[in-house]
């Protein structure tokens with residue numbers, strides 16, 4: 001029955017199409033996705049880090065011990081959101097580049113709808129908070145395109161960050177499709193107690209409080225992707241201090257304690273042995289006393305960041321309980337990949353320096369020990385602690401051994417999951433989450449979304465294991481691939497190969513493990529079962545072809561360099577007019593390793609006129625051109641080392657052209673300040689932006705949040721700024737290898 005329309009209302013019959021309805025008994029869904037948290041790091045998986053809120057969710061639900069991811073950020077997110085393999089949907093590697101092959105576009109194909117797009121026809125309202133990182137960063141600017149942003153992929157509201165990471169005290173935030181300042185502005189962010197995790201939870205509570213106020217009967221999906229515990233490891237100082245004593249005896253002792261606890265909890269089978277330390281990890285006993293203090297503090301910052309996140313998760317869950325929503329909500333808590341090796345053997349206090357070839361000596365790191373976790377640091381822990389985080393697994397994030405791809409997964413739903421505090425050993429994969437959620441909701445995936453025919457769901461629902469501890473793991477083979485590292489899990493067996501970057505793929509050595517009896521891949525059966533191994537390798541190639549994994553590609557450097565080159569093309573001139581908003585870093589002028597000129601047109605009202613003309617970056621690195629104490633100043637901040645010059649004469653009043661010419665000459669960088677085109681002082685340094693300017697973007701007329709130079713942000717310009725022009729010469733030399741290392745560390 002539809003409507004009938006006659007000449008008048010009296011002759012007509014109205015009809016109201018039915019609104020989408022919550023499927024019978026379907027829950028709300030809260031996904032809390034951690035970043036770079038290792039297999040053992042939640043308290044309920046064996047660590048001494050305090051995570052009582054997560055442990056409580058586990059206590060009223062399930063912990064999976066065979067959950068697997070894709071070894072990296074963008075890729076796991078693509079699989080989690082779509083229910084397909086990451087290559088199949090076009091995110092075979094990072095969202096930071098498009099390699100020109102279907103499996104490697106850095107953007108989720110429209111044929112692969114997201115869970116938000118799938119639930120929308122069933123009445124769900126979809127809220128996204130935090131890290132997105134499945135849109136090419138070259139599409140993060142003012143002209144998008146926005147079709148790959150959260151609102152373009154089925155979410156109704158969004159508050160978060162687009163890139164791999166962001167500063168927790170001065171984040172690069174987007175609300176819906178627009179960059180915004182964090183609520184506590186300027187340098188007051190850190191001092192005022194601002195932290196991104198707290199802000200994201202505040203916003204999540206706001207979305208849900210709004211939802212309940214407006215229409216509590218409508219189901220919702222809330223996807224909360226924290227910056228924790230990706231680098232930079234930033235957390236309140238008092239929390240960090242608490243963990244010094246916990247980790248003082250080092251990663252070797254810690255790994256043993258965690259394994260014992262895991263066996264006691266049943267997380268790993270009795271009899272599990274620790275593998276040898278990963279390559280390049282020293283015995284704790286061989287580290288100097290200074291190193292021990294430093295490494296302990298770096299680990300304390302990581303632990304505190306997780307502890308801090310747990311406290312805010314408690315707040316969110318407390319809100320849901322108070323709002324009467326918790327019993328009807330399926331809570332899913334997990335990590336996107338194993339703990340990260342990106343801090344290297346010694347860890348980092350401010351990684352921005354080393355990315356630009358400014359060495360951070362062990363003495364400097366130790367001297368800055370009390371800054372770790374604060375607003376002017378970009379810290380990451382050393383390999384030994386990443387190894388302990390992944391206990392008892394081998395290797396790290398980026399690799400396809402367990403340390404890279406085996407992760408915690410906690411699920412609870414008071415009304416729908418009867419189990420309380422039980423374990424589930426089933427093998428499952430990031431791509432299996434969506435079909436599981438669809439099963440729980442009780443709907444099939446749409447065949448067409450927004451007019452686009454959908455590719456099949458590739459994951460397999462593990463919903464049967466929610467009720468049945470002995471449910472079978474999926475029988476379909478599951479492949480893994482990241483930077484040429486490969487793996488295949490099928491029928492309780494795992495074939496895996498580590499790929500040394502640059503080596504021929506055919507020389508990779510494959511290992512074979514009986515995964516269902518050898519939890520952490522210590523007993524290689526390759527020599528004993530060569531036929532099984534060959535069959536699994538052949539299956540790997542079949543899956544690779546089917547899922548767009550090919551061509552195999554281990555290039556770090558050229559992919560990043562090619563992408564930047566293709567995006568910027570021959571463009572060498574940017575004009576920023578007054579009134580412009582924030583420019584994200586990936587679409588700002590690429591002034592790395594090249595000669596450039598910045599010139600602002602401004603009116604100086606008198607000797608008191610001051611403020612920022614243009615700034616790109618934050619306290620950990622970047623550049624700023626500004627007027628202070630009557631002088632024109634340029635600061636090139638390389639990992640906290642300031643190359644700063646003030647003009648040799650005052651800036652005269654009136655309309656002025658105020659600029660800086662930065663010239664590359666035989667590897668050195670020569671700065672010349674320019675007042676109305678006339679030289680007014682400068683500096684000459686070996687340092688410069690080699691591979692990276694900053695995670696923070698660019699503004700004119702102010703320096704938001706976290707100051708690049710020696711002033712209090714935002715240090716807004718008090719004269720009249722008309723425009724700023726950046727012109728770059730054609731002499732750019734990108735050191736591809738170093739550029740890649742930097743960008744990789746961003747993941």
Ligand SMILES: [Ca+2]
Pocket residue numbers: 035036072073230336337747
């Ligand atoms: Ca990650």
